[in-house]
Amino acid sequence: MVTVNIDSRGTACPGPLTDIIRAYKKASNGDILVVMATDPGIKADSKSWCDRTKNQLVDVKEKNGEYTVTIKITGKS
Amino acid sequence: MKRILIVGGGAGGLITANKLAQDLSVELKKEEISISVIDPAVYHEFQPGYIGIAFKGEKPEAMRRHVSSLILRGINLIPEKCARIIPEENKIVTGSGRNMSYDYLVVGTGCEPDYSQIDGLSRDNLDYHTSAEKSANLYRAVSSMKTGKIVVGIAGLPYKCPPSPNEAALLLDEFFTRSGLRERVSINFVTPYIRIYPAEPINEVIEPLFRERNIEMSTGFTVDRIDTAGKKVISLEGDEIPYDTLMLVPPHKPGDFLKGQDFTDEDGWIKTGKTDLHISTYENAFAIGDVTNIPISKAGVEAHLEGIVVGENIVSDITGNNVKALFTGRTQCSMETGYGKATFVIGTYTKPVLKLSPSKDKYIMKKMMEAMYWDALMGRTEAIFKAYFGDDYIQYQSRPVRAPA
Numbered sequence: 001m002v003t004v005n006i007d008s009r010g011t012a013c014p015g016p017l018t019d020i021i022r023a024y025k026k027a028s029n030g031d032i033l034v035v036m037a038t039d040p041g042i043k044a045d046s047k048s049w050c051d052r053t054k055n056q057l058v059d060v061k062e063k064n065g066e067y068t069v070t071i072k073i074t075g076k077s
Numbered sequence: 078m079k080r081i082l083i084v085g086g087g088a089g090g091l092i093t094a095n096k097l098a099q100d101l102s103v104e105l106k107k108e109e110i111s112i113s114v115i116d117p118a119v120y121h122e123f124q125p126g127y128i129g130i131a132f133k134g135e136k137p138e139a140m141r142r143h144v145s146s147l148i149l150r151g152i153n154l155i156p157e158k159c160a161r162i163i164p165e166e167n168k169i170v171t172g173s174g175r176n177m178s179y180d181y182l183v184v185g186t187g188c189e190p191d192y193s194q195i196d197g198l199s200r201d202n203l204d205y206h207t208s209a210e211k212s213a214n215l216y217r218a219v220s221s222m223k224t225g226k227i228v229v230g231i232a233g234l235p236y237k238c239p240p241s242p243n244e245a246a247l248l249l250d251e252f253f254t255r256s257g258l259r260e261r262v263s264i265n266f267v268t269p270y271i272r273i274y275p276a277e278p279i280n281e282v283i284e285p286l287f288r289e290r291n292i293e294m295s296t297g298f299t300v301d302r303i304d305t306a307g308k309k310v311i312s313l314e315g316d317e318i319p320y321d322t323l324m325l326v327p328p329h330k331p332g333d334f335l336k337g338q339d340f341t342d343e344d345g346w347i348k349t350g351k352t353d354l355h356i357s358t359y360e361n362a363f364a365i366g367d368v369t370n371i372p373i374s375k376a377g378v379e380a381h382l383e384g385i386v387v388g389e390n391i392v393s394d395i396t397g398n399n400v401k402a403l404f405t406g407r408t409q410c411s412m413e414t415g416y417g418k419a420t421f422v423i424g425t426y427t428k429p430v431l432k433l434s435p436s437k438d439k440y441i442m443k444k445m446m447e448a449m450y451w452d453a454l455m456g457r458t459e460a461i462f463k464a465y466f467g468d469d470y471i472q473y474q475s476r477p478v479r480a481p482a
Contacts, residue, residue: 010351011372012429014275018372021269021299022234024313041277048271052297054314077301077315 001030008037009066016042017049020071024053027073032058035069042067079110079395082179084159084169086116086144088124088454089185089366089380095456096388098149101395105151110395113153115171121147123450125377127205128241128413130212132219132248137209147454159186160334164359181391182362184347185384188237188375191330195232197303201323205245206237215324219249223258225321228310230267232300233328237367237375240412240422242266242326243274243283249324250290251415265293265318267310267325272296278432279412279422286414286435300325329375331368346370351426352403352472354387363387371406374422378409381453381462386471401474407466411443419443425469 004023008016016037023033035042043060046069050057054075061068081097083090094114104110120141129135145154158172168178190206192199203215229246246266253259266273266287272280273287273294287294301313309317310325336345340357348357349369356362365387366380373379382404389402406426412435413419419440424430433439449458463470 008372010426012424012426013277014270015372017270017275018234024299025233045271049297052271053299075314077313 001032002027003032003034006033006035008035008039008042010038012039013041013045015039016069017045020046020049024055024073027076029073029076031073033069033071033073035067035071037067037069038065040067042069046071078108079104079180080178081110081112081181081183081391082169082177083112083114083183083185084116084162085185085187085366085368086114086118086121086147086154087185087187087366087380088377089187089384090114090116090183091121091144091147091384091454092381092456093183093185093365093384093388094152095147095149095454096385096459097391098152099456100388100392102151104395111153112151113155113177114148115155115157115159115169115177116144117156117158117172118144119156120144121454122209123447125238125411125447125450127209127212128244128248130209131203131205131215132245132252134216134220137213140209142451147451149455158334159332162335162338162340164340164356164362167361180361181394182356182359183384183387183391184356184362184364184368185366185380186332186335186368188235188329188331188367190236190327191233192327194328194330195300195302195325197305198232198300198323198325198327200305201303201308201320202232202327203322203324204327205324206241206326206329218322219252222262222322224261226263226265226319227322227324228265228267228318228320229324230265230295230298230326231269232325234269235375236326236329238410239374239376240274240279240410242268244413245324246292247286247290247415248413250292254290259291263293264291265295265320267295267298267300267318269299270296274422276422276424276430278430279420281432282420282434283412283414290415329367335368342370351406353390353401354383354404363390373406373426374408374410376408376410379407382407382466382470385459389471399475403472403474405469405472407469409466411439411446413440413443428469
């Protein structure tokens with residue numbers, strides 16, 4: 001299991017989701033993606049994306065306009 | 078003599094070279110500076126034109142010109158590849174092993190489709206992102222198709238020209254509707270994003286068109302591989318979409334010579350300052366266009382505006398003007414939506430993408446901008462661009478002060 005930190009701060013939609021999808025492509029089931037973002041759209045987008053791709057949204061934290069989204073990769077066949 | 082070396086003769090490299098030749102014409106004439114463009118390509122192709130070739134049968138010959146006809150007098154054109162950049166030594170090494178030193182470096186080597194990332198894709202895919210010739214092959218295939226399942230969309234990230242997969246789906250719908258074959262041809266649009274167009278404001282105007290035109294939408298579908306024997310696109314989650322004809326945009330990669338360098342990321346994209354466009358920490362080296370790791374659209378307008386910013390800063394450095402130009406992150410991607418209409422994806426680093434409905438006016442504007450392309454590369458349209466882009470054209474950190482004559 002690997003934890004991958006992704007810094008998407010300062011990028012607007014779809015920047016953070018692009019970073020998530022690119023990291024997902026290289027990840028394995030069980031890996032954790034930790035995404036930092038400033039685009040508020042990340043909150044809803046990461047949930048929708050996890051629902052569609054059968055991955056697990058573990059946590060979304062917000063502090064001073066910065067979001068930290070934790071995703072566990074579970075969707076790969 | 079100050080030596081300015083531009084690696085790459087694409088949309089960004091050519092406007093940078095031509096802007097420098099215009100703004101530093103006196104210095105160039107006095108041989109106080111040299112401007113060299115290194116690129117092995119004989120022809121420059123108008124890449125946004127690939128869509129028109131592939132889906133509307135436009136002529137490839139109109140989309141290409143000899144590179145030597147697109148540079149101003151005084152610019153050296155070096156028909157070689159760049160094999161290595163060594164910024165700590167202010168030099169590059171060419172494909173033939175020649176060392177070339179520089180005082181200023183601009184890298185605009187672009188990116189290209191990388192079929193190796195998706196197993197099976199190169200065997201069955203029809204391509205409208207590699208060349209005018211391949212785009213013409215796609216049109217021939219579409220023209221001979223009478224029935225079947227088309228899968229169109231995004232095979233991987235990142236890729237050039239973000240609206241192009243949407244345009245492809247909409248123009249295919251128009252083509253087969255006009256041919257009277259639409260009921261016999263299904264179109265399925267696949268995307269790893271959760272919306273048909275990733276930016277919500279544009280998605281709001283595009284998704285209803287997909288529904289109206291009966292284009293199937295497979296969102297959150299991250300392509301893993303192509304089963305060419307079974308004619309299926311397979312996602313990372315194991316979902317399958319059958320196809321008869323495949324037209325996916327492959328993921329793109331930067332030039333292989335960039336991989337494994339200190340100034341590039343793990344995939345070879347150049348670590349580039351978002352606004353000052355410096356390569357990593359190198360004050361005299363810049364990257365522009367698709368080759369950067371800047372998280373914006375990989376498209377010609379961005380490369381052009383970045384080239385203007387870099388040109389402005391090199392001119393400022395050489396002439397001693399008190400100006401620091403910054404790139405605003407402005408995007409201006411046109412999206413043809415079929416039946417003579419288009420919209421634009423417009424935003425900056427600080428302004429979210431606008432919600433602009435497709436219209437005939439925007440289609441005419443898109444066509445006007447396309448008609449200006451060759452002159453734009455030569456730097457002949459900057460007055461128009463300045464007026465059109467307004468504050469988004471360039472942001473200045475300090476006001477320009479003209480150097481003494």
